[in-house]
Amino acid sequence: xxxxxxxxxxxxxxxxxxxxxxxxxxxxxxxxxxxxxxxxxxxxxxxxxxxxxxxxxxxxxxxxxxxxxxxxxxxxxxxxxxxxxxxxxxxxxxxxxxxxxxxxxxxxxxxxxxxxxxxxxxxxxxxxxxxxxxxxxxxxxxxxxxxxxxxxxxxxxxxxxxxxxxxxxxxxxxxxxxxxxxxxxxxxxxxxxxxxxxxxxxxxxxxxxxxxxxxxxxxxxxxxxxxxxxxxxxxxxxxxxxxxxxxxxxxxxxxxxxxxxxxxxxxxxxxxxxxxxxxxxxxxxxxxxxxxxxxxxxxxxxxxxxxxx
Amino acid sequence: xxxxxxxxxxxxxxxxxxxxxxxxxxxxxxxxxxxxxxxxxxxxxxxxxxxxxxxxxxxxxxxxxxxxxxxxxxxxxxxxxxxxxxxxxxxxxxxxxxxxxxxxxxxxxxxxxxxxxxxxxxxxxxxxxxxxxxxxxxxxxxxxxxxxxxxxxxxxxxxxxxxxxxxxxxxxxxxxxxxxxxxxxxxxxxxxxxxxxxxxxxxxxxxxxxxxxxxxxxxxxxxxxxxxxxxxxxxxxxxxxxxxxxxxxxxxxxxxxxxxxxxxxxxxxxxxxxxxxxxxxxxxxxxxxxxxxxxxxxxxxxxxxxxxx
Numbered sequence: 356x357x358x359x360x361x362x363x364x365x366x367x368x369x370x371x372x373x374x375x376x377x378x379x380x381x382x383x384x385x386x387x388x389x390x391x392x393x394x395x396x397x398x399x400x401x402x403x404x405x406x407x408x409x410x411x412x413x414x415x416x417x418x419x420x421x422x423x424x425x426x427x428x429x430x431x432x433x434x435x436x437x438x439x440x441x442x443x444x445x446x447x448x449x450x451x452x453x454x455x456x457x458x459x460x461x462x463x464x465x466x467x468x469x470x471x472x473x474x475x476x477x478x479x480x481x482x483x484x485x486x487x488x489x490x491x492x493x494x495x496x497x498x499x500x501x502x503x504x505x506x507x508x509x510x511x512x513x514x515x516x517x518x519x520x521x522x523x524x525x526x527x528x529x530x531x532x533x534x535x536x537x538x539x540x541x542x543x544x545x546x547x548x549x550x551x552x553x554x555x556x557x558x559x560x561x562x563x564x565x566x567x568x569x570x571x572x573x574x575x576x577x578x579x580x581x582x583x584x585x586x587x588x589x590x591x592x593x594x595x596x597x598x599x600x601x602x603x604x605x606x607x608x609x610x611x612x613x614x615x616x617x618x619x620x621x622x623x624x625x626x627x628x629x630x631x632x633x634x635x636x637x638x639x640x641x642x643x644x645x646x647x648x649x650x651x652x653x654x655x656x657x658x659x660x661x662x663x664x
Numbered sequence: 665x666x667x668x669x670x671x672x673x674x675x676x677x678x679x680x681x682x683x684x685x686x687x688x689x690x691x692x693x694x695x696x697x698x699x700x701x702x703x704x705x706x707x708x709x710x711x712x713x714x715x716x717x718x719x720x721x722x723x724x725x726x727x728x729x730x731x732x733x734x735x736x737x738x739x740x741x742x743x744x745x746x747x748x749x750x751x752x753x754x755x756x757x758x759x760x761x762x763x764x765x766x767x768x769x770x771x772x773x774x775x776x777x778x779x780x781x782x783x784x785x786x787x788x789x790x791x792x793x794x795x796x797x798x799x800x801x802x803x804x805x806x807x808x809x810x811x812x813x814x815x816x817x818x819x820x821x822x823x824x825x826x827x828x829x830x831x832x833x834x835x836x837x838x839x840x841x842x843x844x845x846x847x848x849x850x851x852x853x854x855x856x857x858x859x860x861x862x863x864x865x866x867x868x869x870x871x872x873x874x875x876x877x878x879x880x881x882x883x884x885x886x887x888x889x890x891x892x893x894x895x896x897x898x899x900x901x902x903x904x905x906x907x908x909x910x911x912x913x914x915x916x917x918x919x920x921x922x923x924x925x926x927x928x929x930x931x932x933x934x935x936x937x938x939x940x941x942x943x944x945x946x947x948x949x950x951x952x953x954x955x956x957x958x959x960x961x962x963x964x965x966x967x968x969x970x971x972x973x
Contacts, residue, residue: 411957411958411962413949413950414722414950415962416954416961417949417954419962420923420957420961422909422929422930422954423947423948423952424954425927426930427947429939429940434940486964487968490963490967490969494959506971506972506973507969507971509972510969514968514969515967607731614730617731618729620731621731621734630735630738630739631742636732638733638947639726640722640723640726641722642722643732647725648725650719650803652729653799654720654728654796654802654803658795658799658825659799659800659823660816660819661800662811662812662815662816663815663819664815
């Protein structure tokens, strides 16, 4: 998670850049200069300055505030629960975890072998919204601070909220006899705080290395395939859910993929049918490896347009 | 649409503000100052200056570039098509257009009365992505210019693209015998350009006031209920699809609603079951009336958090 968040806020800062990259970044230079002149504390650290944005970023307003985003979350969670209920009734032969050394273009999937069924979820912006930390960063005009985020992982319990529809969806999934497992890139030294945060948001009770897996629990860093393998030793995973493709399979985050190449890989015929049927994605337009690309990636040259006069 | 876009870009500018509101707004002051000093054209109009952002905004990168957004679009379009196929086979007694003078909390719906079935879609960021215009605005460092947008409505054909999954979804909907109708807030004086843009993107052929309705076709301005009533004179509308709640029913955009009140209204028991079952929302985190709210709306006080040291 930390690395993802860093990437995200770097992207955010690139967009709302108000100072050279190595200088303190604030969201609004208008308010920033006003509060800087009002502040007597010249010795305050860059990340602590009280520069405030006039409003949250539009993507934050959309994600955390809009009925539209909330409804999309509810629709998706309902779809996930319906899928899991149907699948659990089927006694499937294999799950949806990509087998090691197979690829999205030529996939094979781990067999169920009679193991109990599980559904595996990312935590941040999948089960919970990190509104406490995000609000703090925005109120302070800080893009991102990894030290503060580490503190958030430890102490955020009660200040993160369940995503709309998640609690109802999880209740149906558990009622179908399927174990809910969390696979997050929060640091494993912060397992206790993370479990407390999930519990306080009503997501459930999780035990480290049993139903809660974090960065450091397998040797592949922010990659989640190693942890998915560990989970698959004891469970047949019938659903993978996240806001980033790394929550599904690590090959999607291969850094050599172009923006369009990454998108094309998700459309490989052998796996295209899994989206919405075992592999599920929830919207998060505010951070993560989903957010990348220069002008020609995002607005392809064949769409270039200019006014007629 | 125009009003929606203006609202959106105002929100965007508020977030990435780099100059007082009445001054030309550019995305990146770093690049802006560099290009300003390199530019000999001091007489260029504010909106035409060549200030360039270093990258598209994160929410643009997510929406137009990410595999994640593309997959969510495909998932949703597949859900819409499946719903329409099932509903069309049922010969329903009533549609999903809220009857005049009824409310989301106490709704009644227009009866089908044996009329042919239709599905009604918003155009912008629902059927098509306006990448040509958005890319132009971003490359130029312009937030939004209504004169340029008007030109885009007239001349954008070929520079907007179908949203991922839309073409496959529309093919299934039409194969089920359901008429596809567009209800957009583009200006009705630009009906021809809009129809050309939809056709060039592969969405289909549309006729003004028959299968294409625009702002000005009914007396309620950017409200779409009047046009939904006109459409319902000839069709039983079994699906409403958009990126904004105004694409579903105008009472959701009542300006007296708070951010949380608007969200709560969508959860009224009488209509909560319609989302994903007749009423469908697609993600658009870059503009529109979905994007509003101050700090306490977006990061509610009960989630306030600060680092422990």
